[in-house]
Amino acid sequence: MTLTGRRPLLLGAAALCMAAAGALFAQYATKGKAAEFVPPAEDICIVAPTRLSVPYPHDPASGLDRLAARPVPADARCPVCGMYPARFPKWAAQIIFSDGSAHFFDSPVDLFAFLDEPARFDAEHTAADAAALYVADHRSGTWVDARKAVFVIGSSVRGPMRGPDLPAFAEPGAAQAFIAEHGGRALAFDEIGHNTAHELRNAAHDGHMH
Template sequence: MILARQSLLPAGFGTLFLIAAVVAWFWPQSSGNVTGFDPMDDFCIIAPATPYDPASGLALHEPRPIPADARCPVCGMFPARYPRWAGQVIFADGATHFFDSPVNLLVFLRDVARYSNYTAEDVIASYTNDVATDTWTPAETAYFVHGSDALGPMREGNLPSFAEREAAQAFADLRGGKVLARSEVDSGLLDSLTHAAHHHHH
């Protein structure tokens, strides 16, 4: 199973420190883009879902690699350019929408029909990238850090995600912010983050 979750902190403080150091080293105080793309070059009007490819060998609910041409249905950016922040939502027919950040994934899940031809009932799985391991983790059980100095793809605050609370707390201890469970990320918080990003770029 692709998402077999590993215990990140079986030991004590030493392991915690190591994870924190790795996260800090690989996540600079910037958007963390793989390449020097300007986010403002990414926008589009329509972002279709990526159809399921049976030849991939993946089950319908399993996370997929991000296609280079996939666009976020919320903002139109290219998630493949921002893999540290990426997310994906998979539908019952196997089609997948990819997202440039956890914030946009959560905004999408709040009102699926607004951004696609699907409904919330069609969603069978959602994933965000776990910063500590650079692997997919279920969005519903992920932990998010709000208020850190790590800038998202829009060069604004976002919600770095983690599979384990301890790793999220280690990140917050180094980079600032507060650890939130998925249930603690409410509409008010999402609205404040999306408003800040839109205000910055208009």
């Protein structure tokens, strides 16, 4: 076959190579893009290994004050139980340390468990380093200063770990309306001491692996 006769074949082969290369490049580019993190369909509740959890640093580009409540990252895991707090917007809690870093919790019970034994879950911070504490209002999902919130203990409503928890409310009236429907009693932040935190954590984690 002459060179002239081969030319269409060569051009066709070159076109196929370019198409294949383009397809490979597109596939690579797609894989290289940062995909939005999506938590697994089933949460697994496990106690995090001692001193494993690393808090999220403050991001100045967020425009939020260093100690302001911030959105829960989709990939954040509770340092106490390992669940994804972003999946539970009406139960979530967060602690912001004086250095601006933060831990996120799937429920108030785990926030209090952390404050009760911080060295068990974080090698760098103590309870004294907590500059701000926030819990989600159980009715609206908006952030509330945990020290000013009203918590309900002993209700029939189960928390993210399918056990007893502490739904929080910004207003006493909302807490009382919840109690009228689901039972329980109201507690202020300072009324939730070591014994209460310990009992609730044990009840929430015991037999509620999922």
